[in-house]
Amino acid sequence: MTKDCTNGGCSCTPNTSVKCTVNNCANHCQDNEYCGLNSVQIGTHEANPTEKQCVDCDSFKLK
């Protein structure tokens, strides 16, 4: 395994309960497919979500 912390110095501890591939997010642990937050907020931009495209990670932060 490579070191998991390219995110702002060695601060990204992968949360193995939250897999994520969004490399553009500031909370993403860049060297592996995990989020670095302890918990994430999921939401929707639709009135009546019916597909996975309808839901969002509201914890996303542009890098």
Ligand code: SF4
């Ligand atoms: S905040 Fe959301 S989008 Fe960003 S790394 Fe975590 S799970 Fe992925």
